[in-house]
Amino acid sequence: MTNKAAGALTAKAKAMFGERIRPEEYQTMLQKKSVAEVAAYLKNETYYRDVLAGINEKAIHRGQLEALLRQGLFMRFSSLMRYVGSSKDGFYRYGIIENEIHEILNCIQSFESNDKIVFIAKMPTYIEQQTSFKISNLVNVHTFDELLEVLKNTDYAQILRPHRTEKMDDFDFAACESALRNYYFETVLKMIEKGFSGSDRKDIEEIFLTQVELENITKIYRLKKYFNASVSQIKELISPIRINFTKKDIEYLVEHCDADGIIAYIDKTKYGRYFDPQRFVDIEYFTKHISFNINKHYLYFNSSPDIVLLAYMVLSEMEVQNIVDIIEGIRYKISPEKIQRLLIY
Known part of the structure; x- marks a missing residue:
């Protein structure tokens, strides 16, 4: 560039x-x-x-309104991509991969309701020329085997196949979602390693690694507060990727803290600067608030166009x-x- x-x-x-x-x-x-x-x-x-x-x-x-709002987001992204060199095209597929995973999970959720109206209305067919499978084919998917058939030429089939069950009542959606999200972050980190170096690489990694870590915090909190999950169950569903927490920090949260204890612990970390425990609403608001402030800082104070573009997209999605x-x-x-x-x- x-x-x-x-x-x-x-x-x-x-x-x-x-x-x-x-x-x-x-x-x-x-x-x-x-x-x-x-x-x-x-x-x-x-x-x-x-x-x-x-x-x-x-x-x-x-659903149509949401789809149009997201189409507008994609159009703004495309308008900014005109300034990005072709050497970075590989990295900027991260948004396509994230959309693919989102649609796969939405499709699975539609099995139970047998109501695809909302699913179809929200479907981002405007990105179909760039996806690894034809998203519109998900409209006709009603079973897990049909989903695997649509995805047979992608990495997703291999990720999903171990989660297949004869009855959807036995399907572990959380484990499936976790596997797909881990694939997403591992893929993105490889693309960052390939496409960037120096301070740009460090900053972009921080944006994505923080996202992983905040998702882990959210999972641990929710699994403890709402599902009374065991330590082993929680460990199976969280990512080993982290940035501001050590392995011991995560183990302590999982093994020794209840939901309130997690909030008290986080308040003493780097994330505490964004957080007032007295005004705590819910864990999703808290983690998104952190992400918002980090990316707003990057947008205003970073001179790298790649960082500014990435931060802008995170803020626009919010x-x-x-x-x-x-x-x-x-x-x-x-x-x-x-x-x-x-x-x-």
Whole structure:
């Protein structure tokens, strides 16, 4: 990447972040009474107007709205990728791999409900030319064996095959999800090693390793608080990858802490600077809040275009999730105050 292209990418990503949804705009959306009202507001009053142009907001399904918001995210990513040299194309497939895994897991979850309307509505067919399998084929998948057939020419088939069961009642979704997420992070770390060096490699590794570690913390907390999981069960579901915690730290959390003890322990670590135990909402909010602050710092203070692009995408994904949380909250008639506590910005 030339210095000119690097400067253009950094400037464009920061300018795009400047167009983000503001606190007062979230407040306005929280007062809406339906998905249609939120869609109309996004279409007419925010930078999502481009991707939502032409929709009939009165008839749009919540799944279709989410798909369009994510399509807008992909379009912004593509516009920034024009400045990235071809030598980095391999690394930037990380987003495609993450989408593939997301759709595989959504497909498995749709087996139980036998209702594919939401699954189909959210399907990101706009990335299909870049995926390792035809995502739209998942629409016709109703069994685990059919899923394996669609994925037969990919790494995913080998990962999923050991989890196959005769009855889906016996299927261990958490173990399957964990295996796919471990594959994702191991693959990304190999791509980072191949595509980067020096401080850029160190910083990009930190972004992804922190994500793994925060997912581990979330898993340990949830498994202890809500599922009363045993030490051996927890160890099977967490990744060995870490960055700010030592192996002994993780072992201590798993073997000796209850849910409240985990929060108290984390407060004494590097992550404690982002955390007030007295204002703890839930573990997902806490870990996403950490990620938000780390990536916002990278966006504003790092001069590397690759770091800025990656940080921008993480922050933009959080924004889309904020809007999805508002939509779902309105649909289930959750109070604006409770929805507000889920939002990270």
